[in-house]
Amino acid sequence: MDLEEQAAIQRLVQGGERDRMIVILGTPNSSSTQMVALTLTSGDPSYAGPLAGVPLGLRVYHILEDEVRAAIPVDVYEREIGPMEFVLDKDGIASGLERVRKA
Amino acid sequence: MVELKDKLVLALGERDGVPAPALQACAESAGAEVIYAETQCFV
Numbered sequence: 001m002d003l004e005e006q007a008a009i010q011r012l013v014q015g016g017e018r019d020r021m022i023v024i025l026g027t028p029n030s031s032s033t034q035m036v037a038l039t040l041t042s043g044d045p046s047y048a049g050p051l052a053g054v055p056l057g058l059r060v061y062h063i064l065e066d067e068v069r070a071a072i073p074v075d076v077y078e079r080e081i082g083p084m085e086f087v088l089d090k091d092g093i094a095s096g097l098e099r100v101r102k103a
Numbered sequence: 104m105v106e107l108k109d110k111l112v113l114a115l116g117e118r119d120g121v122p123a124p125a126l127q128a129c130a131e132s133a134g135a136e137v138i139y140a141e142t143q144c145f146v
């Protein structure tokens with residue numbers, strides 16, 4: 001997650017309505033998913049960006065998680081996500097996110 | 104199921120995964136308002 005993106009999200013959260021905010025990721029694997037999720041919940045683990053030591057506490061989900069898919073009309077999901085559901089490591093991504101949520 | 108209706112969604116896509124416009128289309132179809140959409144590219 002680059003520094004500009006961290007700063008932009010920090011500004012959005014500071015603008016208010018954090019309780020209504022949900023992050024949906026399209027990251028390609030477990031490690032990138034965990035890095036972004038950690039950054040947006042407990043702070044930048046690399047201590048390189050503006051979110052270092054800043055626990056935003058956002059709710060973070062991945063588009064491949066079953067509980068997210070269930071909220072989206074089937075035809076839209078199939079058109080927009082399509083084969084990526086089978087190409088990406090869905091189980092690894094989901095378990096990585098679970099680890100972040102339990103941390 | 105995650106409740107997306109009337110939520111403010113930040114769609115963080117990645118070129119090697121799912122890009123932000125696809126995340127945005129999904130979120131909006133579920134009744135969310137997308138307030139940030141960005142596709143990262145690490146090449």
